[in-house]
Amino acid sequence: MTKDFKLMGEKELQSIINSMATDILKSKESLKDIVFVGIIKRGDIIAKRVANIIEQVENCKIPIGRIDINLYRDDLSIIDYHPKISSTEIQFDLNDKIVYLFDDVFFTGRTIRSAMNEIMDFGRPQKIKLYVIIDRKKRELPILPDFSGSELNIPKNKIVNVHFTEIDGIDEIILLKEEN
Amino acid sequence: MNWSRRHLLSIEELSKEEIEHILDNAFSFKEVLKRSIKKVPALRGKTVVNLFFEPSTRTLISFSLAEKHLSADSINVSTKSSSVMKGETLLDTAKNIESMKTDMVVVRHNSEGAAKFLAEHLNSNVINAGDGTHEHPTQALLDFMTIKEIYKDLKKLKVLILGDILHSRVARSLLWGFMKYKTDVTLCAPPTLMPLYLNDFNIKIEYDIDKAIKNKDVIYILRMQLERQETGLFPSLREYIKDFSLTYERFLMIKNRSIIMHPGPINRGVELDGTVADSEKSVILEQVTNGVATRMAILYLLNGGRNNE
Numbered sequence: 205m206t207k208d209f210k211l212m213g214e215k216e217l218q219s220i221i222n223s224m225a226t227d228i229l230k231s232k233e234s235l236k237d238i239v240f241v242g243i244i245k246r247g248d249i250i251a252k253r254v255a256n257i258i259e260q261v262e263n264c265k266i267p268i269g270r271i272d273i274n275l276y277r278d279d280l281s282i283i284d285y286h287p288k289i290s291s292t293e294i295q296f297d298l299n300d301k302i303v304y305l306f307d308d309v310f311f312t313g314r315t316i317r318s319a320m321n322e323i324m325d326f327g328r329p330q331k332i333k334l335y336v337i338i339d340r341k342k343r344e345l346p347i348l349p350d351f352s353g354s355e356l357n358i359p360k361n362k363i364v365n366v367h368f369t370e371i372d373g374i375d376e377i378i379l380l381k382e383e384n
Numbered sequence: 385m386n387w388s389r390r391h392l393l394s395i396e397e398l399s400k401e402e403i404e405h406i407l408d409n410a411f412s413f414k415e416v417l418k419r420s421i422k423k424v425p426a427l428r429g430k431t432v433v434n435l436f437f438e439p440s441t442r443t444l445i446s447f448s449l450a451e452k453h454l455s456a457d458s459i460n461v462s463t464k465s466s467s468v469m470k471g472e473t474l475l476d477t478a479k480n481i482e483s484m485k486t487d488m489v490v491v492r493h494n495s496e497g498a499a500k501f502l503a504e505h506l507n508s509n510v511i512n513a514g515d516g517t518h519e520h521p522t523q524a525l526l527d528f529m530t531i532k533e534i535y536k537d538l539k540k541l542k543v544l545i546l547g548d549i550l551h552s553r554v555a556r557s558l559l560w561g562f563m564k565y566k567t568d569v570t571l572c573a574p575p576t577l578m579p580l581y582l583n584d585f586n587i588k589i590e591y592d593i594d595k596a597i598k599n600k601d602v603i604y605i606l607r608m609q610l611e612r613q614e615t616g617l618f619p620s621l622r623e624y625i626k627d628f629s630l631t632y633e634r635f636l637m638i639k640n641r642s643i644i645m646h647p648g649p650i651n652r653g654v655e656l657d658g659t660v661a662d663s664e665k666s667v668i669l670e671q672v673t674n675g676v677a678t679r680m681a682i683l684y685l686l687n688g689g690r691n692n693e
Contacts, residue, residue, distance in 0.1 A: 272412070275424035275454075275684075286387050286685055288408065291415035325421045 207381050211356070211364070214375035217337070220353030221250065224335050225257035227351055228304065237330065239267045239301045243319050244290050246308040249368045250337065254306070269294035276318035298327030308366035310336040310352060313345035337366050338377065387685050391503040391510040394519040395560040403528065403561060409681035410529050410674070416453060417677060426684055427456035432488040433481050434460045436513070437474075440492055442648050442672060443513050443522070447490050450679035456488075478502050488687055491515075509686040517553050523647050524557035526678040528565075530671045531602055534643060538565040544596050545569065547606030547628065547655050550577040550617075554647045555606055559585050572596035574628060576617040593628050597638050604645045605630055605656050621654065630656040635663065643667050 228238070240255050242248030248270035255266045272290040274280070305319055316334060323332060339352035342360055356364060363380040367373075385405050395403070416424055432451045436444055444460060451458040461481070472480075478489060489506060491499050492513040499512030514520040528538065535541055543562060549555045549571055562569045563585055570588040571578065578589065590596040597603060608624065618624045625631075630644070635657065644656070644666045652658040661668060 275416075275426040280426055281429070281687075289412040289681075289684070291412045293415070321425070325423070326419065 209379040209381060210376055211379050212354070212377040217366070217375045217377060220337055221253045222257065223353060224250070224254045224306075224351060225261075227335075228254065228258060229261065233302055235262055235264050235266070237300070237302050238304060239269065239296060239298065240304050240306065241269045241271055241294065241319075241323065242306045243315065244270050244272045244292075245371060246366055246368055247306040249370050250306040250308065250335070251304070254304075254335070267296040269296065271319055271322050273315055273318035273322060276322050278314060278318070292322065294323075294326050298323065298329050300328070300330045303329040303332045305332055305334050306336070307334070308337050309364055310334070310339045310349050311342055313343040313347035316347050317345055338364060340364065390686060391499070391512075392521055392682050392686060393499050393503060393510065393512045395521045395524050395557040395564075396519065398521075398561075398564075400564040403525065403564065406525055406678070406681050406685065407529050407532060409685060410525070410678040413453075413680040413684070414674065414677035416680070417673065422453050423455060424453065425455045427451070427454040427687060430456045430488065430687055431486040432456045432458040432490060432683070433486050433508075434458060434513075435478065435481070435489055435491045435493075436460065437463045437491075437493045437498075438514065440513070442675065443492065446672070446675040447511075447513065447522075447679050449676050450683055453676070454680055454683055456683065474498060474501070475505055478506055482506050482508055488683065511682060511686065514553055517551055517556070519557045519560075520553040520647075521557050522675070522679055522682060523554045524561050525682070526671055526675040527554075527558060527604070527645060527647070528561055529674045529678055530645065530667055531643075533670070533674070534667070535601060538562070538567050541601040542568045542599060543570070543602040543604060544572060544600040545604045545606065546572045546593065546596065546630065548577050548608050549573045549606065550579045551609040552606045556581075558604065559587065570596055570600070572628070574618050574624065593630075593634065594637070597630070597634055599639055600642055601639070602643055602645060603630065603638060607647065607649065608651055608654050610651070625654060629654060630660050632657045632659050635660045635665075638665075645671060648672070 240251040242251030251268050255268055258266060271292045274287040274289055303323060307315065320332060333350040335351040336349045337353045339349055339355045341355055341357045365378050367376045369375050385401055387405060416422055434444060434447055448458055448460065486508055488509040489502060490511045490513050491502055493515050496516035496518035498515045499510055503510040512519060512521055531538060545555055545558060570590050572590050572593055575591060642665060644660060646668050650661055652661060
């Protein structure tokens with residue numbers, strides 16, 4: 205019997221997005237140096253939402269890209285299925301830029317390792333900063349987010365999903381009760 | 385969809401969903417070709433052997449580039465530089481290469497069924513890069529990708545395949561694919577170059593090129609395979625050009641929105657006029673670009689997961 209447990213609703217999720225925007229605005233970095241990259245599928249939604257807030261406040265335009273990390277996964281040759289590849293879209297120069305990398309859930313750090321390798325293939329950024337909604341505190345690599353909206357220390361076999369209105373029809377964070 | 389194939393041997397064996405899955409991935413791989421560093425680590429540590437028993441420029445380079453873009457290690461073996469010249473059989477050659485711990489074999493051979501034969505005897509993933517007059521599945525897939533880029537839905541199209549259909553493995557692969565999409569296909573060729581297997585397909589046949597080219601969305605011209613011709617299949621090359629070549633005059637009669645395709649290499653002035661090949665309606669070079677993306681998708685799908693071991 206499966207029953208999902210709602211960890212956060214629309215308000216809490218939007219509040220994290222707002223905090224991300226505030227944090228970036230406080231950083232004193234020149235907005236001209238900043239670019240956003242979201243990890244497909246939900247990281248790019250977060251990137252767009254945060255950019256919207258900053259663009260309204262500062263009356264500027266932040267370049268936004270999206271990356272699919274599947275071809276850079278370290279387990280590609282051993283997983284049992286073939287992930288569908290989506291197109292990476294980074295249509296701006298990354299050299300010497302401050303890249304804000306967005307993802308929904310930070311888990312082992314392996315996705316972020318893949319994402320950083322992919323970003324490096326596009327150029328040499330001045331800095332990469334990682335912004336996530338949830339940090340599950342189960343990292344397997346020496347990588348830490350610069351910003352996490354919430355921390356959640358639960359067993360590895362539990363599944364946490366972040367849903368967004370844009371693709372899921374609702375804003376929420378849920379914990380799947382069924383064990384993996 | 386759950387991809388379970390270990391080999392790509394023909395279009396005939398693929399379902400429409402499998403074709404769509406390959407094309408979906410190919411569109412994503414095309415993005416990699418637009419990067420300044422055209423390399424992703426998806427097949428790092430894998431070894432691919434390109435075993436070509438027939439001459440090839442486009443297909444061999446296309447596969448080699450696809451393999452390099454995916455970070456696979458690849459080697460090319462051609463008939464002239466291998467022990468085949470010393471009388472070694474196809475299977476012995478392939479088994480010996482596989483003993484060196486390779487993962488995938490891309491094979492082109494002049495015998496129909498060569499790729500299937502290897503797939504039955506090797507542990508490696510096998511990709512058919514053309515077997516005799518049987519099939520050339522990767523060519524058809526890159527063609528479908530090129531058509532989909534322009535028209536999206538293959539079902540609603542009127543397609544003409546023109547030329548040496550009898551000797552064309554590309555035509556056979558295209559026909560299997562178009563049949564799965566339920567595309568409206570017309571074939572045009574001299575009766576002597578029209579094969580007997582056509583009863584298997586629900587297609588129209590037209591011997592008058594001027595009627596055939598009318599109102600078509602895609603005009604796919606096949607290469608006149610001069611090296612495979614027996615004597616007497618058509619009176620003379622001059623007569624073939626007069627009756628079946630897409631000349632500039634005929635080109636002016638085709639539909640405004642139609643596209644011209646050709647698998648290459650082109651015999652300029654034989655199956656089509658040089659100006660037609662270079663015209664705005666021609667997507668021939670786009671086909672070549674899409675060939676790399678399609679082959680990347682196939683290599684990725686065949687050797688991307690544990691289910692291949």
